[in-house]
Amino acid sequence: xxxxxxxxxxxxxxxxxxxxxxxxxxxxxxxxxxxxxxxxxxxxxxxxxxxxxxxxxxxxxxxxxxxxxxxxxxxxxxxxxxxxxxxxxxxxxxxxxxxxxxxxxxxxxxxxxxxxxxxxxxxxxxxxxxxxxxxxxxxxxxxxxxxxxxxxxxxxxxxxxxxxxxxxxxxxxxxxxxxxxxxxxxxxxxxxxxxxxxxxxxxxxxxxxxxxxxxxxxxxxxxxxxxxxxxxxxxxxxxxxxxxxxxxxxxxxxxxxxxxxxxxxxxxxxxxxxxxxxxxxxxxxxxxxxxxxxxxxxxxxxxxxxxxxxxxxxxxxxxxxxxxxxxxxxxxxxxxxxxxxxxxxxxxxxxxxxxxxxxxxxxxxxxxxxx
Amino acid sequence: xxxxxxxxxxxxxxxxxxxxxxxxxxxxxxxxxxxxxxxxxxxxxxxxxxxxxxxxxxxxxxxxxxxxxxxxxxxxxxxxxxxxxxxxxxxxxxxxxxxxxxxxxxxxxxxxxxxxxxxxxxxxxxxxxxxxxxxxxxxxxxxxxxxxxxxxxxxxxxxxxxxxxxxxxxxxxxxxxxxxxxxxxxxxxxxxxxxxxxxxxxxxxxxxxxxxxxxxxxxxxxxxxxxxxxxxxxxxxxxxxxxxxxxxxxxxxxxxxxxxxxxxxxxxxxxxxxxxxxxxxxxxxxxxxxxxxxxxxxxxxxxxxxxxxxxxxxxxxxxxxxxxxxxxxxxxxxxxxxxxxxxxxxxxxxxxxxxxxxxxxxxxxxxxxxxxxxxxxxxxxxxxxxxxxxxxxxxxxxxxxxxxxxxxxxxxxxxxxxxxxxxx
Numbered sequence: 001x002x003x004x005x006x007x008x009x010x011x012x013x014x015x016x017x018x019x020x021x022x023x024x025x026x027x028x029x030x031x032x033x034x035x036x037x038x039x040x041x042x043x044x045x046x047x048x049x050x051x052x053x054x055x056x057x058x059x060x061x062x063x064x065x066x067x068x069x070x071x072x073x074x075x076x077x078x079x080x081x082x083x084x085x086x087x088x089x090x091x092x093x094x095x096x097x098x099x100x101x102x103x104x105x106x107x108x109x110x111x112x113x114x115x116x117x118x119x120x121x122x123x124x125x126x127x128x129x130x131x132x133x134x135x136x137x138x139x140x141x142x143x144x145x146x147x148x149x150x151x152x153x154x155x156x157x158x159x160x161x162x163x164x165x166x167x168x169x170x171x172x173x174x175x176x177x178x179x180x181x182x183x184x185x186x187x188x189x190x191x192x193x194x195x196x197x198x199x200x201x202x203x204x205x206x207x208x209x210x211x212x213x214x215x216x217x218x219x220x221x222x223x224x225x226x227x228x229x230x231x232x233x234x235x236x237x238x239x240x241x242x243x244x245x246x247x248x249x250x251x252x253x254x255x256x257x258x259x260x261x262x263x264x265x266x267x268x269x270x271x272x273x274x275x276x277x278x279x280x281x282x283x284x285x286x287x288x289x290x291x292x293x294x295x296x297x298x299x300x301x302x303x304x305x306x307x308x309x310x311x312x313x314x315x316x317x318x319x320x321x322x323x324x325x326x327x328x329x330x331x332x333x334x335x336x337x338x339x340x341x342x343x344x345x346x347x348x349x350x351x352x353x354x355x356x357x358x359x360x361x362x363x364x365x366x367x368x369x370x371x
Numbered sequence: 372x373x374x375x376x377x378x379x380x381x382x383x384x385x386x387x388x389x390x391x392x393x394x395x396x397x398x399x400x401x402x403x404x405x406x407x408x409x410x411x412x413x414x415x416x417x418x419x420x421x422x423x424x425x426x427x428x429x430x431x432x433x434x435x436x437x438x439x440x441x442x443x444x445x446x447x448x449x450x451x452x453x454x455x456x457x458x459x460x461x462x463x464x465x466x467x468x469x470x471x472x473x474x475x476x477x478x479x480x481x482x483x484x485x486x487x488x489x490x491x492x493x494x495x496x497x498x499x500x501x502x503x504x505x506x507x508x509x510x511x512x513x514x515x516x517x518x519x520x521x522x523x524x525x526x527x528x529x530x531x532x533x534x535x536x537x538x539x540x541x542x543x544x545x546x547x548x549x550x551x552x553x554x555x556x557x558x559x560x561x562x563x564x565x566x567x568x569x570x571x572x573x574x575x576x577x578x579x580x581x582x583x584x585x586x587x588x589x590x591x592x593x594x595x596x597x598x599x600x601x602x603x604x605x606x607x608x609x610x611x612x613x614x615x616x617x618x619x620x621x622x623x624x625x626x627x628x629x630x631x632x633x634x635x636x637x638x639x640x641x642x643x644x645x646x647x648x649x650x651x652x653x654x655x656x657x658x659x660x661x662x663x664x665x666x667x668x669x670x671x672x673x674x675x676x677x678x679x680x681x682x683x684x685x686x687x688x689x690x691x692x693x694x695x696x697x698x699x700x701x702x703x704x705x706x707x708x709x710x711x712x713x714x715x716x717x718x719x720x721x722x723x724x725x726x727x728x729x730x731x732x733x734x735x736x737x738x739x740x741x742x743x744x745x746x747x748x749x750x751x752x753x754x755x756x757x758x759x760x761x762x763x764x765x766x767x768x769x770x771x772x773x774x775x776x777x778x779x780x781x782x783x784x785x786x787x788x789x790x791x792x793x794x795x
Contacts, residue, residue: 236423
């Protein structure tokens with residue numbers, strides 16, 4: 001019976017119902033978008049920034065305890081680190097730094113797997129091309145300027161106090177703006193007996209907490225390797241995401257405030273339209289709480305409908321927005337759905353309760369007389 | 372006749388009219404505040420990219436490159452090269468084209484010293500140094516440029532205070548409030564440890580003191596080894612890439628466009644031209660990250676602002692529609708005593724217009740103020756009141772009032788007047 005009355009009532013004042021439903025749907029859609037954004041934007045931003053390379057540097061654990069010469073971890077330690085990185089879906093690329101002599105000046109020569117180097121340094125601006133073969137190298141612009149080297153030139157590096165030398169053809173000159181710009185990068189592996197300092201660039205999915213968790217795992221495994229987050233980039237990333245969340249929060253608050261007032265106004269106008277019907281119900285013996293229950297149920301019904309429609313619309317819109325900004329889909333979460341239901345139902349029931357209060361204040365006899 | 376009826380109508384049930392004006396006022400205040408915020412959001416978000424810190428580094432043109440890892444030298448030190456600290460205020464001078472894009476400067480003087488018998492890297496930096504050249508004063512230094520530094524304790528405020536890197540603090544058992552004796556170059560100095568800094572780079576293993584203190588200690592007055600510059604830039608595009616690949620490949624028009632756009636490379640080039648004997652380089656890890664964040668957030672925030680504004684506008688329209696629905700009997704009575712449908716429509720829409728414009732005028736004062744407050748809360752900076760937002764307010768009030776009022780009035784005037792008057 002109650003369901004029948006609610007359906008009849010909602011259909012009878014279809015205009016106001018449609019208006020209330022539209023406002024609630026819009027509010028629920030925005031709640032869905034904003035909650036999905038606050039969960040997803042951080043993750044998507046972080047993962048898209050991972051395409052720009054590393055967010056941490058790995059080195060022998062002892063180095064952080066001292067201020068002297070850097071210490072190199074042994075190959076077993078790096079193997080353990082590689083295993084843990086794989087388990088955590090992190091990308092770890094080893095770099096072996098040797099000191100050689102080029103045109104009589106000391107030069108840092110870094111050996112790294114060519115593909116790994118490209119993954120960790122996509123931000124380099126390379127003129128020419130990256131080195132691919134064992135006899136090729138890329139050189140930092142600063143070093144190239146000091147040595148007067150250009151693309152296509154062949155350089156001879158003396159190692160181990162000039163006891164050994166290696167020849168490389170310069171295939172590219174890169175700009176990085178950091179200390180890499182004073183180095184040359186090759187892919188030929190150093191001989192086992194050569195002195196070198198090994199470090200690694202690591203791209204850990206997520207932010208600083210994930211890097212800290214990786215560090216804890218490394219310590220627990222006794223790898224003797226530590227990660228140092230690249231705080232400059234991570235800090236900026238966190239600051240920007242914080243601002244986006246704050247902005248969406250402010251916008252959501254404004255929308256909720258106006259939606260509440262808008263839906264309340266719509267519900268009140270529905271009560272005014274139906275004042276005779278409500279008076280007749282009371283005259284026929286309906287108790288006051290029955291009238292309240294009817295109005296609240298109507299509110300809840302519109303609220304649930306608004307939540308479902310809003311969630312659907314909000315999910316589609318979030319997909320469009322996130323796909324446009326990050327080129328990937330929104331990850332489904334329960335939170336946006338709950339937010340849509342809570343926002344829509346709470347606003348609708350709140351508005352209905354205000355309408356019910358007003359309905360109960362009406363004089364039944366006067367209304368039935370048409371005054 | 373119409374004006375008399377309109378005045379009479381406005382004079383009656385003043386509380387109802389006040390409520391309608393209040394609804395438009397509050398609603399439009401929020402709409403205008405969000406509009407102000409969305410006008411500023413692009414610039415402010417771009418400004419927020421300063422949290423990434425320095426994106427340009429200036430070094431002296433060197434004849435040799437130190438071989439080092441994380442600030443530790445792996446090969447014997449080459450002859451140090453410097454440039455003059457006095458050149459740096461030029462970055463904010465009126466003659467420098469990009470002076471307004473320079474957000475911060477942190478010069479560094481690198482040396483090494485002895486603390487408790489251990490050799491430690493020594494870095495001299497600016498801490499809150501005012502640059503007074505030009506029309507825009509700027510207080511800058513490590514605190515502004517290295518916002519990623521996490522300082523336990525306090526930042527140095529005096530020449531005899533310093534920061535110690537977290538690794539140094541651990542190794543030498545130093546904490547805020549301790550005093551260390553630093554021996555370097557020409558003498559020694561007692562420094563009070565103001566704070567312990569975690570930077571995530573080579574500075575964790577260094578003692579960081581005010582630049583003038585380090586200059587005096589190592590005998591290099593007025594000299595700096597490098598300077599980190601935080602500049603407001605725009606993401607690189609094909610033109611910037613073309614210049615980077617080969618500057619000579621640009622046509623004169625393209626070169627002018629490149630030169631007058633704050634690409635990181637263009638700003639760096641002009642910084643280099645400004646400081647004699649220097650080489651300015653773009654820190655590409657930072658500038659590429661800034662570019663990606665900027666391009667990702669730009670469209671995102673604009674889209675969110677647009678959706679929010681539409682929903683807020685709809686809500687205000689709904690409030691007004693509800694207010695009109697309540698007055699259907701009044702409209703029916705007018706029709707019953709001979710008023711034409713058009714007259715009723717004009718009368719009510721005119722009334723709605725007056726209420727809407729009144730709400731809009733009030734919101735023109737409060738909306739931009741709320742917007743300014745929101746900008747200060749969200750971005751921690753001041754914002755201008757946009758004249759366009761103020762001027763649009765009454766028209767927005769009028770538009771929303773008519774949008775909300777037309778449909779219910781039209782519906783009411785087309786209903787059977789007798790039925791409405793009978794309460795049906």
